[in-house]
Amino acid sequence: MSGSTKMKLFLSYLRFSFICVILLNCYASGQEMETMEQFFKSGHTNNWAVLVDTSRFWFNYRHVANVLSIYRSVKRLGIPDSQIILMIADDMACNPRNPRPATVFNNAHQHINVYGDDVEVDYRGYEVTVENFIRVLTGRLPPSTPRSKRLLTDDRSNVLVYMTGHGGDGFLKFQDAEEISNVELADAFQQMWQKRRYHEVFYMIDTCQAESMHQKFYSPNILAVASSRIGEDSLSHHNDNTLGVYIIDRYTYYALEFLEGVSPDSKKTMGQFLQACPRRQCISTVTVRTDLFQRDPDKVLITDFFGSVRKVELSNNYIQLDNIPLTIFPSQTCDGDACEKDKGNEKRIQRGPRMQYADPFPVDSYIKGVSVSDNSRH
Amino acid sequence: MCVVVGVPLWWKTTTVYRVQLPYSEIADLNTSRVTFVVDFTVTVFDERFDAQDLSQFANKLKESLDAAGKVDDRLHVEYRGKVREAYEEELLLLRQMRSVEVDNTVVDFDHELYMAKLDSDNSEYTFTVLPPSKLDKAVVGKQRVSHLPAMGDLGSLVEPLSHLLRHVYINEAAMLKTFLWARGARRTQPDKESMRAFRSHPGYDVTFTLMNPQPDLLQVEWHIQDAVDAYLGRLLKALSPYADISVKSQCVHYTGLGIRPVKDDTRNCYKLKHEKLPHVINAIEPYLSSHVSNNPSLNFIVYVPSRDQSPLHITDANDDLSTTDAFLSPRWGGVLVYNVATPPENATYPHKVMLDMRRVMEVFVSQLRLLLGVNPQTASGDVTVLQPGNNIISEWELDQWLCGRCLENIASAAATLQALAQLLAEIGNIVINDDIGHEVQVAVSAIKKSKEFLSLGRLNDAFLSSKQAIISSEKAFFDPSLLELLYFPEDQKFAIYIPLFLPISIPVILSIMSSVKWLRSKDEIKVKSE
Numbered sequence: 001m002s003g004s005t006k007m008k009l010f011l012s013y014l015r016f017s018f019i020c021v022i023l024l025n026c027y028a029s030g031q032e033m034e035t036m037e038q039f040f041k042s043g044h045t046n047n048w049a050v051l052v053d054t055s056r057f058w059f060n061y062r063h064v065a066n067v068l069s070i071y072r073s074v075k076r077l078g079i080p081d082s083q084i085i086l087m088i089a090d091d092m093a094c095n096p097r098n099p100r101p102a103t104v105f106n107n108a109h110q111h112i113n114v115y116g117d118d119v120e121v122d123y124r125g126y127e128v129t130v131e132n133f134i135r136v137l138t139g140r141l142p143p144s145t146p147r148s149k150r151l152l153t154d155d156r157s158n159v160l161v162y163m164t165g166h167g168g169d170g171f172l173k174f175q176d177a178e179e180i181s182n183v184e185l186a187d188a189f190q191q192m193w194q195k196r197r198y199h200e201v202f203y204m205i206d207t208c209q210a211e212s213m214h215q216k217f218y219s220p221n222i223l224a225v226a227s228s229r230i231g232e233d234s235l236s237h238h239n240d241n242t243l244g245v246y247i248i249d250r251y252t253y254y255a256l257e258f259l260e261g262v263s264p265d266s267k268k269t270m271g272q273f274l275q276a277c278p279r280r281q282c283i284s285t286v287t288v289r290t291d292l293f294q295r296d297p298d299k300v301l302i303t304d305f306f307g308s309v310r311k312v313e314l315s316n317n318y319i320q321l322d323n324i325p326l327t328i329f330p331s332q333t334c335d336g337d338a339c340e341k342d343k344g345n346e347k348r349i350q351r352g353p354r355m356q357y358a359d360p361f362p363v364d365s366y367i368k369g370v371s372v373s374d375n376s377r378h
Numbered sequence: 379m380c381v382v383v384g385v386p387l388w389w390k391t392t393t394v395y396r397v398q399l400p401y402s403e404i405a406d407l408n409t410s411r412v413t414f415v416v417d418f419t420v421t422v423f424d425e426r427f428d429a430q431d432l433s434q435f436a437n438k439l440k441e442s443l444d445a446a447g448k449v450d451d452r453l454h455v456e457y458r459g460k461v462r463e464a465y466e467e468e469l470l471l472l473r474q475m476r477s478v479e480v481d482n483t484v485v486d487f488d489h490e491l492y493m494a495k496l497d498s499d500n501s502e503y504t505f506t507v508l509p510p511s512k513l514d515k516a517v518v519g520k521q522r523v524s525h526l527p528a529m530g531d532l533g534s535l536v537e538p539l540s541h542l543l544r545h546v547y548i549n550e551a552a553m554l555k556t557f558l559w560a561r562g563a564r565r566t567q568p569d570k571e572s573m574r575a576f577r578s579h580p581g582y583d584v585t586f587t588l589m590n591p592q593p594d595l596l597q598v599e600w601h602i603q604d605a606v607d608a609y610l611g612r613l614l615k616a617l618s619p620y621a622d623i624s625v626k627s628q629c630v631h632y633t634g635l636g637i638r639p640v641k642d643d644t645r646n647c648y649k650l651k652h653e654k655l656p657h658v659i660n661a662i663e664p665y666l667s668s669h670v671s672n673n674p675s676l677n678f679i680v681y682v683p684s685r686d687q688s689p690l691h692i693t694d695a696n697d698d699l700s701t702t703d704a705f706l707s708p709r710w711g712g713v714l715v716y717n718v719a720t721p722p723e724n725a726t727y728p729h730k731v732m733l734d735m736r737r738v739m740e741v742f743v744s745q746l747r748l749l750l751g752v753n754p755q756t757a758s759g760d761v762t763v764l765q766p767g768n769n770i771i772s773e774w775e776l777d778q779w780l781c782g783r784c785l786e787n788i789a790s791a792a793a794t795l796q797a798l799a800q801l802l803a804e805i806g807n808i809v810i811n812d813d814i815g816h817e818v819q820v821a822v823s824a825i826k827k828s829k830e831f832l833s834l835g836r837l838n839d840a841f842l843s844s845k846q847a848i849i850s851s852e853k854a855f856f857d858p859s860l861l862e863l864l865y866f867p868e869d870q871k872f873a874i875y876i877p878l879f880l881p882i883s884i885p886v887i888l889s890i891m892s893s894v895k896w897l898r899s900k901d902e903i904k905v906k907s908e
Contacts, residue, residue, distance in 0.1 A: 045573055045709045078660035135861060142858050147672055154674075156573055156709060187805075194797035195855060196562075196790075264657050308663075310707045311573070312655040314692065314700050318744040322768050323736045326604040 042300070044199045045156040047308040049074045049084045052133060054165030054174045056090035056125070061245045062236050064092040065104050066164040066206055066252040068114040073259040074160065075116075077307035085136055085151055087123040089165075089175050099242050106248055106256055108240040114256075122149050130180045137161075137188045139197060155196040160204070160305045164252065167207035169230055170215075186216040193219040200293070202270070202305040206251045208233045211287040223293040223300075225274055227251035228284035235283050250282045264307050271298030394807050397815030403822055404799045407792040408561070412785065413454040415835035416548055418503040420461040420539070423472050424528045426509075429463075435532040436461040442536050446544060450554050452561075453785070457543060458835070464506075472512065485764060488519035503547055503774070505539055507532070518546055518763045521773045542761065547774055548781065549753055556782050560789035574708040575751030578783045578790070580849060581622035581673040584746070585711075587666060588733075591684040593631040596718065597728035598682050602627040605735035609743060613770040617750075620780065620841060624671070636661020639687050645699070648687045650715070652695050655705055658713065676749055677711030678742045680733065682718055689717040704741045712745035714738060743770050752779050780841045787844035788828055791821055791851040798855045808860060817854035821847045 051074075053067035071086055093102050093115045104115040123132055135141050136151050153159055165172050171179040192198050203224040205213050210226030217224060227234040227249070236246035237253040248256075254277035262268055274288050274297060290297060303309045420439070422432060436459070443457040464472070471487060504523045513527040516538055524542050526535055544550050552571065559572055576582065586606070590598045606625050614623055637657050639648040650658065666677045683690035692700040692715060703715040716738065721729035752775055766772040771779070795818060802808060824847035831840035 043573070045707075078657070078663075080660075080663040082663075131861065135858070138861070139856050140858050140861050141856075147670065150672065152672060152674075154577055154709070191797075191801060194800070195794065264660060265654070308660055309656045310659045310710060312652070312659075312705045312707050313570070313574070314652065314694055314702075315704045315706045315712065315741060315745055315748075316701050318702060318704075318740045319747070319765060319770065320767070321609060321736055321740050321743065324608040324768070326601045326608060326735060 042158075042295075042304050043156065044158040044304065045311055046153075047079050047083065047158050047160070047305070048151060048153050049079055049160040049162070050087075050136060050151060051084065052087040052128070052161075052163045052165075053089055054087075054128060054163065054172060056175050058090075058092070058095055058097050059245050060090070060166075061092050061104075061243060062248050063164045064088060064090060065106060065114060065248040067162065068104050068116075068119070069106055069112075069248070069252050069256040070160075070162045070204075070259075071119065072112070072114045072116055073256065073262075074306050077259075077262065077303060078264050079306075079308045081118075081120040082148065083308070084120070085122050085149070086120065087128045087133065087136075088121050089125065089128040091124065093119075097244075105240075106253065108238060108242075108247055112256070112260070120148070126175070128175060130174050130178050130184070133174075133180065134184065134188050138191045139195065151197070153192075153197045156199050157197070158200045158202070158305055159198045160202050162204045162206075163213070164206045164249065167205075167209055167213065169209045170212045172205070172207055172213060182213050182216040185213060186218055189217060189222060190219045193221070200295075200304070204255075206234055206249050210234060214287075214289050217289070217292060220292055221294060222289075223270065223297060224289040226287050226289075227277075227282065229287055232284045251277050251284070251286065254281055259302075259306065262302055262306065264303060264309065266301075266303060268302045269298050270300040270302055270305065271296075273302050394809055396802075396808075396810040397812055399799060399802065399810065399815060399818050400822055401799050401803070404792070404795045404818075407822065407825055408796045410829075411452055411454060412557070412788065412829055413456060413833045414548075414781065414785075415456045415458055415833055416503065416543070417835050418457065418459040418505065418543060420459060420505045420507065421464050421468065422461065422507045422528075422532070423464045423469065424507055424509045426528075427532055431532050432461050432463065435535070438533055438536050439539065442540050443543070446540060450558075453554055453557055455544075455548060455550060455553075456833075472508070485520075488517075488521070488523060488525070488764065503543065505542070507535060516542065516761045518542065518761060518774070519772075520764050520766055520769065522547075522777070538760075546761070546763070547778065549778060552753055553782055553785060557785040557789050560786040560793065562793050570708075571753070574706070574748055576674045576676075576709050576749060578751075578786045578848065579621070579674055580845060581624070581671070582750070583671055583673045583675040584623060584625045585666060585675060585677050586625070586627040586742070587662075587677065587679045588627070588629045589633055589662065589679055589681045590629065590631050591634045591682070593728060595685055595721070595727050595729065596682065597730045598718070598733065599730065600680070600733040600738070601735055605739055609735070609739040609768065610746075610770070612768065613743070613746070616769075616771055616776055619838075620783070620845070621750075622673070624673075630662075630665050633662065633665060634684065635681065639690055645691075647689045647691050648683070649691050649693045649699070651693055651697075655692070655713075656707075659707055659710065674709070675711075676746065678745065679711070679713045680716050680738055681713060682716050682731075685720060688720060690715050691717075702741055704745070706745045706748060709749070711749065712742060714741050747771065750779070751782065753782075777837060780837050784828065784832065784837065784841040784844045787841075787848045788825055791825055791844065791847040794848075794851040794855050795821055798851075801860075811857075811859055814854050814857050814860070817850045817857070821850035821854065824850060 049070075051067050051071050053063045055063045067086070067088060071084065074084060075081070092098060093104050100110075102115065103110075103113045106112045106114050123136075136149070139151065141150060151159075163172060165174070167173060170183075171181045173179045189201065189203075192201075198221070200221045200223070201219075203214055203217070203222055205225075206227040207213070208228060209230050209232065211229045214222075214224035214226055215230075228251075235250050237248045237250045238246065240247040255273070258273055258276035274286070277286050279285055288297075301309075420435075427435075439459060439461070443459070502522065506523060506525045507528045508525055510527045510529055513525055515527065517525045519525065524547075526538060526542075528535065555572065560577075586602055588598060588600055588602070590596060606627070610625070614625070617623060635650075635658050637650075637654050639650050642649045662679060666675075666679075690703075692703050692705060694700055703717070704712060706712045716733060718731045718733075721727070747770065752771060764772075766775065798818070802810060824843045828840045828843035828847060831837075831843060
């Protein structure tokens, strides 16, 4: 990388940290606002998740188990499939080498089937590319892309981005063919920020030298956690002899263990989650980056990112409408004389021809039409 | 020869194709001020005042409004008004209006005045000054007309009139907030208004869902198509030039709430506590999502409680029952719990139940207004705001909505272009093809046009231009071609070039060195020969 780019990044980093400092001050001065009702507590209204497994082949079974663990958790905690973009580079559940088809477990004792009952994979196999991933984040998808493959976030969306695969210092490998660099990733987030495609991002990565992936971030409101430092490997948790391969990675294993104890109305915080895997369990050092994030992780509910706790507001006021009789059938509220009266005043509502469903099994017409010449048997 | 042909050829084939974009114009758009003109007329019906009073009043009013017009450095509202005496036809209408004691007289007068259409096409805000015998309190009409009683002299009306104009018709504070928010000021405290409503979008998908967990016991029927036509039709028609709203409905059977309501023995009902309501949404969300369009979807759900949890009511934070049993979720939609009577003992199952669509629509229509960003009416003590009734949206509310959305569109289209320009400036080797250049040009000129229309007071045209601006700017920003060649680290460039150039460069450098040697030796020989 050239010196000037480095300098620029450093300057922009300085700028943002400066803004963050100012904001923290503003926040402190607005402490009386702390008594805000639930509606205000966090500034997001919807949650999205982008979960990516970048490696294929059977010996990378553990990466699929990783991503499915997080998928299972966010779905259990309330993010609907329509707001989860799941990218899985290989199909382990239906791999011919899988002795237990249609399952992916989080440990050798088959404790949790992270494959579950309904997994909706949005990008699979060779669709999992750097290009597609960046396109999903930045929204630069071809017009024909279906809604389920788009990240339709807005300025009030909290986005969870989870990645797992084989990485190195400054890159994450996609499918043995290409890699995404940390600069590209940081630029993608910056573009999302500029187009107001997120409110806050929680970035989580489980790979070797994972810290390098969030080092280059410079957009505000990102909280990042990585499973290992630069120079460290992220290790797998244990081997499953029936599979013949490692079953899950350490960091995600403990993250899943933590998330299993979270319910949609839980009061656990992100601060607790960030300490879910201490060094003695992970063997690598989990690194956290909080300087871009404006709130204190200890005061952020874990469901702000992993769940989808919508804000609600009771609607006690409403516009009063005059009754317009809908006249096809007499409504239940009128009986006897009242109905008769209504019929006199009834005003048919103008509208087009009523739509009808086609009969999916036209047995009657088939029998009537064909029975005469039903000589040949098929 | 090699240099003359080769260098330009190399230059030509390796430059990245970039259409020239109007960078300075884009920067200007983001910083320039938006001026918005509001025309209004004051019609004096009270015959006590003569022409001189009127002109004095006009001057005072102008002074007061000019002082107030500067909302912010970035947003100016200019009020242009005229004061006139009422026409004969109008006075005739006034005479038909009975005295203040009789209810609804103002409503009728408001309507009659609108139907008479004396002021060109009723597109200006009009304030009627009525004798106090006819009216005792300021009334905001359903169209663009407000009625004020002339209690004292005309001078005392300046204050209430400018209040109505600035804070009811043109909600200056809200307008400024949406404008700055769209421009990128995101560091203010989150507030309900900006979180609740969807951002301006060319289209919305509305889905009405009837949830019946026990279709074997209750055959719940609703005339949703008729109800949408009847109650929502006018709103959809009013908004149709400005936004594509598609309406669908569906019935979902055998699906419960996902959480167990609490039994309340004292009230003899089941209750859903306020803090549990978000989880209600989580459980039903999988059945709602639209897979077809990319528009934001608004979901409205009628839930008929199952028999073992009936009647079901929603309680607020103080454990009081909600009056409507309905709640709203910002940028998502609304849910209504609709309790129906338990079928009589000898009924044959499934028992047929018909929903009262007026009740359903009253709630949903109000929620829809909020979600689309129609500001809730702020009725203060001394002003009565006439309810829009079955029109759902008053004409002045529609104006306000259009104006807010127009400013939002202008600001966010300009911000999008700015972001795009910045991205393209930062990344030198990104291709900008003709399509993007075209869309950017269209967006820039549409923003300019929209601003111009605003400064002429032509709100409708201004909104349509701003809509074009936002569509074009988004199209340019999200163009799929803007992704390729996003980033090449310098070390990778070297890694590509070195295997190519190193084998070639060794003989080249060696031959250069030997030729230099040879030239030098030639010089030496020359020297020697001399």
